[in-house]
Amino acid sequence: MNSVFNELTFKRQPDIQYKSKEEIAAFQNERLQEQMAYVYAHSPYYRRVFDESHVSPEDIKTVADLQRLPVTTKTELQKFNNDFFCVPQSEIVDIVTTSGTTGDPVVVGLTKHDLDRLSYNEFLTFSAAELTKDDIIQLTCTLDKRFMAGMAYFLGAVELGTGIVRVGGGVPQLQWDTIQRIHPTTLMCVPSFLIKLAEFAEKNGIDFHKSGIKKAICIGESIRTKEFGFTELSKHIDERWGEIKLYNTYASTEMQTGFSECSFGCGGHHQPELIIVEFLDENNNPVADDEPGEVTITHLGVEGMPLVRFKTGDICYHHTEKCKCGRNTMRLSAVIGRRSQMLKVKGTTVYPPALFDVLDPLPEVANYVVEAFTNDLGTDEIRILVGTNTPSEELQKKIKDLYRAKVRVAPIIEFANPADVDKIRIVEGQRKITKFVDKR
Ligand SMILES: [Zn+2]
Known part of the structure; x- marks a missing residue:
């Protein structure tokens, strides 16, 4: 990538998920040091935070050292939005915003390098769901409306070599026409939309059990309880359309990163090369392993608008034992709620x-x-x-x-x-x- 800012050496390293806990921790600490040096050099907001906290980037050597820095909240993002940018506008290629459900939307700018990172992130999501080049994904969410994720899914599918058909949101008739004409194997959708699709099929004499869809990668709404069982919504989908295997994902625009389930469906896998996660209580102290905590993230490899200790507001449980799929990474439960709610x-x-x-x-x-x-x-x-x-x-x-x-x-x-x-x-x-x- 031809950028003067590419001292952040983001590398694709899908094998890191299978390494030992110690190797994963050492890897994250090393990446964290690079990220802190970068953020201090380029982010007006974080330079102030470091200076006011009397912390230098070299003081942050491990994930635990992050506790020396204050957290960042959505309020700061809204108030000092421009100060979070680490590159001049000329280096930004994709411009998106958060949904603005709570207050002003936050503008997030991505460099070419960040889009590449996003692509890799979704490549990992699709890999965890065991999709291959032989699959076709039907994308039932928008690529526009300042929405980051639609583009990310598209890029990730391209990276994996999976087919992808971009139908967009709504339009059940066009969705069914696409299912019957193009024979996708996977739907990328908001889970409740599956119920709408089944209802439309029933009304219009389409046998949805013969759709050929094998998997649905679910976005936006959770399909899991904190014990990894189905929610009432996903139970309902499963009873109705049981031949589709559902995968839960958790992501947000600010995080520029997702946590996606493997086929064992026991939490969203953490990607150590993309993000650092802390789980904090109301006083910003780490919670015990079996307590729910607020997901607080520090980016790795983000160039345009990296965040340090950003409190997402989402409350999750986390699990550290090795997954049956062989991945050794931490897993996040579905979001059980928002801190403010x-x-x-x-x-x-x-x-x-x-x-x-x-x-x-x-x-x-x-x-x-x-x-x-x-x-x-x-x-x-x-x-x-x-x-x-x-x-x-x-x-x-x-x-x-x-x-x-x-x-x-x-x-x-x-x-x-x-x-x-x-x-x-x-x-x-x-x-x-x-x-x-x-x-x-
Ligand atoms: Zn797994």
């Missing part, structure tokens, strides 16, 4: 996804919005607005009983017309559907 309801800690998971499989429920508010006693309370065409006392009791049994909370349940609920869920200019409204 943690609810404490009468002593029970709960995150909104656990609340969604109860409603997702219910056929009577068309849509919903979960609201959190502070009650007169100053504690958290949950109200759920359920969109349904068949409201009844029975349905209310059924939902309440499910919440008591599965999440051990008793939310207030209110019924509404699904169209009215959609008015809250769909916000103009936002990429994601609003399912949680925090009024605390």
